[in-house]
Amino acid sequence: MAFVKRYLIPRLIQYFLVIWLGITVVFLIPRLTPNDPIMRVIGELRGRGSTLEPGAMDGIIRDLTQLYGLEGSWLDQYWAFWGRLFRGDLGVSFFQFPARVNQLIAVAMPWTLGLLLTTTAISWIVGNIIGGLAGYYSRKSWSRILDAIAMVVRPLPYYIFAFALLLLFAYVVRWFPITGGASLGAVPTFTWAYIKDVLWHSFLPALSLCVLGGAVTFQTMKLIVQNVNAENFVQYAKMGGVTEDRIVGKYVIRNAVLPQITGLALSIGQIFSGALITEIVYGYPGLGMLLYRAIVNGDYNLIMGITLFSIIAITTAILIVDLTYPLFDPRVRYK
Amino acid sequence: MKTLRDLFRDYRFAFSFGVLVIIVVMAILSIFSPYDPTLWNVVPKDLKPSAEHWLGTDSNGQDIFWQATFAVRNSLIISLIAGLVSRVIAILVGMIAGYQGGMVDRVLMFVGDSLLVIPLFLIMVMLAMLVRQYMNLVILGLMLSFFGWAWDARVIRSMILSLRERDFTKTAILSGTGTVKLVLNEYMPFAMPLIFSTLINNIAWAIGLEITLAILGLVNLNVPTLGTMLNWALFYQSILLGRWWWILTPVVLSLFLFIALYWMSVSISEYLDPRTRIQRVGAS
Amino acid sequence: MEIQTETILRTENLKAFYVLDMHGTQKIVKAVNEVDLAIKENEIYGIAGESGCGKTTLLKALFNVIEPPLRLIGGKIYYRVNWEEVEVTSLSPEEKRRLRLEYISYIPQGSMSVLNPVLKIKESYQDFIASHVPEQSRKETMELAQKQIVELGLPKNILNAYPHQLSGGMRQRVTIALSALLSPRIMIGDEPTTALDVVVQRGVIQMLKEIQRKLQNTIILVTHDMGVHANVAHRIGIMYAGKIVEEGTTIQIFDNPLHPYTQFLINSLPKFGDKMMRESVPGSPPSLADLPRGCPFHPRCPYTKDICRESMPGFSYPDEKHRVACWLIGEGEHGKAS
Numbered sequence: 028m029a030f031v032k033r034y035l036i037p038r039l040i041q042y043f044l045v046i047w048l049g050i051t052v053v054f055l056i057p058r059l060t061p062n063d064p065i066m067r068v069i070g071e072l073r074g075r076g077s078t079l080e081p082g083a084m085d086g087i088i089r090d091l092t093q094l095y096g097l098e099g100s101w102l103d104q105y106w107a108f109w110g111r112l113f114r115g116d117l118g119v120s121f122f123q124f125p126a127r128v129n130q131l132i133a134v135a136m137p138w139t140l141g142l143l144l145t146t147t148a149i150s151w152i153v154g155n156i157i158g159g160l161a162g163y164y165s166r167k168s169w170s171r172i173l174d175a176i177a178m179v180v181r182p183l184p185y186y187i188f189a190f191a192l193l194l195l196f197a198y199v200v201r202w203f204p205i206t207g208g209a210s211l212g213a214v215p216t217f218t219w220a221y222i223k224d225v226l227w228h229s230f231l232p233a234l235s236l237c238v239l240g241g242a243v244t245f246q247t248m249k250l251i252v253q254n255v256n257a258e259n260f261v262q263y264a265k266m267g268g269v270t271e272d273r274i275v276g277k278y279v280i281r282n283a284v285l286p287q288i289t290g291l292a293l294s295i296g297q298i299f300s301g302a303l304i305t306e307i308v309y310g311y312p313g314l315g316m317l318l319y320r321a322i323v324n325g326d327y328n329l330i331m332g333i334t335l336f337s338i339i340a341i342t343t344a345i346l347i348v349d350l351t352y353p354l355f356d357p358r359v360r361y362k
Numbered sequence: 363m364k365t366l367r368d369l370f371r372d373y374r375f376a377f378s379f380g381v382l383v384i385i386v387v388m389a390i391l392s393i394f395s396p397y398d399p400t401l402w403n404v405v406p407k408d409l410k411p412s413a414e415h416w417l418g419t420d421s422n423g424q425d426i427f428w429q430a431t432f433a434v435r436n437s438l439i440i441s442l443i444a445g446l447v448s449r450v451i452a453i454l455v456g457m458i459a460g461y462q463g464g465m466v467d468r469v470l471m472f473v474g475d476s477l478l479v480i481p482l483f484l485i486m487v488m489l490a491m492l493v494r495q496y497m498n499l500v501i502l503g504l505m506l507s508f509f510g511w512a513w514d515a516r517v518i519r520s521m522i523l524s525l526r527e528r529d530f531t532k533t534a535i536l537s538g539t540g541t542v543k544l545v546l547n548e549y550m551p552f553a554m555p556l557i558f559s560t561l562i563n564n565i566a567w568a569i570g571l572e573i574t575l576a577i578l579g580l581v582n583l584n585v586p587t588l589g590t591m592l593n594w595a596l597f598y599q600s601i602l603l604g605r606w607w608w609i610l611t612p613v614v615l616s617l618f619l620f621i622a623l624y625w626m627s628v629s630i631s632e633y634l635d636p637r638t639r640i641q642r643v644g645a646s
Numbered sequence: 647m648e649i650q651t652e653t654i655l656r657t658e659n660l661k662a663f664y665v666l667d668m669h670g671t672q673k674i675v676k677a678v679n680e681v682d683l684a685i686k687e688n689e690i691y692g693i694a695g696e697s698g699c700g701k702t703t704l705l706k707a708l709f710n711v712i713e714p715p716l717r718l719i720g721g722k723i724y725y726r727v728n729w730e731e732v733e734v735t736s737l738s739p740e741e742k743r744r745l746r747l748e749y750i751s752y753i754p755q756g757s758m759s760v761l762n763p764v765l766k767i768k769e770s771y772q773d774f775i776a777s778h779v780p781e782q783s784r785k786e787t788m789e790l791a792q793k794q795i796v797e798l799g800l801p802k803n804i805l806n807a808y809p810h811q812l813s814g815g816m817r818q819r820v821t822i823a824l825s826a827l828l829s830p831r832i833m834i835g836d837e838p839t840t841a842l843d844v845v846v847q848r849g850v851i852q853m854l855k856e857i858q859r860k861l862q863n864t865i866i867l868v869t870h871d872m873g874v875h876a877n878v879a880h881r882i883g884i885m886y887a888g889k890i891v892e893e894g895t896t897i898q899i900f901d902n903p904l905h906p907y908t909q910f911l912i913n914s915l916p917k918f919g920d921k922m923m924r925e926s927v928p929g930s931p932p933s934l935a936d937l938p939r940g941c942p943f944h945p946r947c948p949y950t951k952d953i954c955r956e957s958m959p960g961f962s963y964p965d966e967k968h969r970v971a972c973w974l975i976g977e978g979e980h981g982k983a984s
Binding site for chain 1: 374406421472473475476478479480481482483485486488489491492505565570573574577578579580601613614620621623624628
């Protein structure tokens, strides 16, 4: 019970508070910006109203007035905003009318989720294992070479790195496709041909996310391991002649992974943003590409929908990672 | 002086310092540019690098070298505004939270942690969409600074927490030193090197985000920055058309800039934390 | 007692330095400097000295756990394994690993958390056992461990606990039990009683004595606490600035301390019926990175002569089993001091 009170409840409270704060910020942004951008959007829409049916036009304007607080006091608007969210209604997209924002996100999300889950898992696990070994054997030359590579890769922003890989592997040597999530006209089926096609298209985006994420994990893990290595229980195990494989695995890496779990939780937001940017570079049909098209078309409603969805998705992911922590650390489990 | 001499023994610091000097000199050269960076078609289009145009010219009819001097200058201005203003916020939040403790600490840290968790990039895209027509260097810098303080406030806070436990704090309080004076006179000298190293990280972060926002077209594209240069080069398909000198200029500049900033901050923080230093010693 | 004269661990001119590279300038810390020891079977040998005199480094060197920045600069270390002398520094890493715990084991400082925090005590035991005992007899050894724990007066279910659930004294006794599990011939204790409260200290000392009596092995005990030495040690070596400066039986050291430094150490102990102020050693120990010329104790010594500033004295032997390196006692005709 102490565990629930000391660990679980504070984390759940924080989870809901962060979601509340994030959504409130999203609510406030258009209201705190200097001009009335929504009126401008409406004006623009009215201006090119000829491309839309009149009824659709009215629907959009009604959506906008409700979503962006053009009616009633701020408090009324705030309540209305939350009401819509609870109904899961994010309104319509301006440029892909009459598609609803929900539907667009639902189509794009599996792509992002697939890319993000695999790359995060691979880069975290591989980064920790290699970083752990490199930290333990930090005097070996291979460890120093890996360190030097990480020192160069680590500071590169997602955009620049993804772009460099694209130039190299899609333009200079043409091993991989330049853009897209699958070949044009390929029909999504559960056949090996289609899966192969998807994997081939997602290889470069996945590679950039893995290398960048892996470099960070590698470096932090290496540093943590070097510190854990000096801990008394590791020294004692060495003094007790415990075999090296046991020391590396059960003593050093096992303990060094604990702060890495917390680190993963803290960096999920960044990894997510990085994935969106990477998708844009490679024209990969996930949330990032959806966001890009929304930006190009001035579709504020869609951008807001993606942001709200992301806030909830990211905080939930962090909560899940946080809740697995006690499985690895008995000091949290039994106190 | 001795500190600097020690730092220069680290090849990473020496390299970073060299690169940053070159980049700052480039930024200063912009004063002597013969061309107005906002005007198009001042030189013939799409020329390869030559004696006359060191880095060639672009499809807008601008000289790439002189354009790059402005780009570097503006990127540095944005990131310095972002870095310095967010430092002020981070120092204030970190010191208040660390020194006051209790409820104040909890609220400030909650806000900070939330900023770390929320996808800031998306929030920034939303903001930039809405203020796009007002966007200039200062506003962009302030926008970045408003979101870039959270991590460093946390770092400064934990430093203050450990300083607060030290003897000299108690001595100072017992001898009647005021809080403000204590923080400024006693804590700041300890925190300064740390703050400097977070400043470098923050500058790199701001430059990176500017590039991303510029590529998405969310800044004023007529102001040359590393990001807008990239945007134009991509817009004119410079890769497909083989105009490598155009696309490579901002890419290579930013690669060197990011690596130099990162290495400098690593080198400094290693110097500050003898523990990692000893480990490096052990590795040699 | 014939067997007592057998030397089980011996060093020749042992030198272990820390070589630090502080941003380009090399710094050498002479933590163990020309130490000659001959420790016998079935004895408790105490090593005493202030903190920072190189005691712990000497232990690491005796144990041959030498990792950068610590380096073995010179000298030899011999163990007598199965009636045969082995030069330890020349062994392969695997041979060294095998010797640990089975032949020579380590008892860590009391305040340190030496048990892996994410493993149950039982799992730690299993790791140590599996690293030394062949597959078929592991189960047996584990049962033995369980039995030993009960014998040593520890709670039976302690093996199922995690380290953070035990008290400091309990953890210390578990680690001593673990160190004694495979009946090693030598046990080396590094301040095993430090940072424990007095009652617990007593328990730990008794436990050590009991184990020694049962196993008839050698214990090398390092502590700055002369009281503990008086209580358990058969012989004592006094260490100062990386060197042994005096060595003798416990009675010789306490009744007839010859080196001025030893005299200070003994005089700082409280005695019954004596209400005088206890004086501690004046000044502070020298930095091992920047030793004074001559005898390293001369800046703090009340009897300094000119020669003390010039060169290090060799050992004199005022009595059987008693040796001391001090210009006040003799010329040290038996060569340079350790």
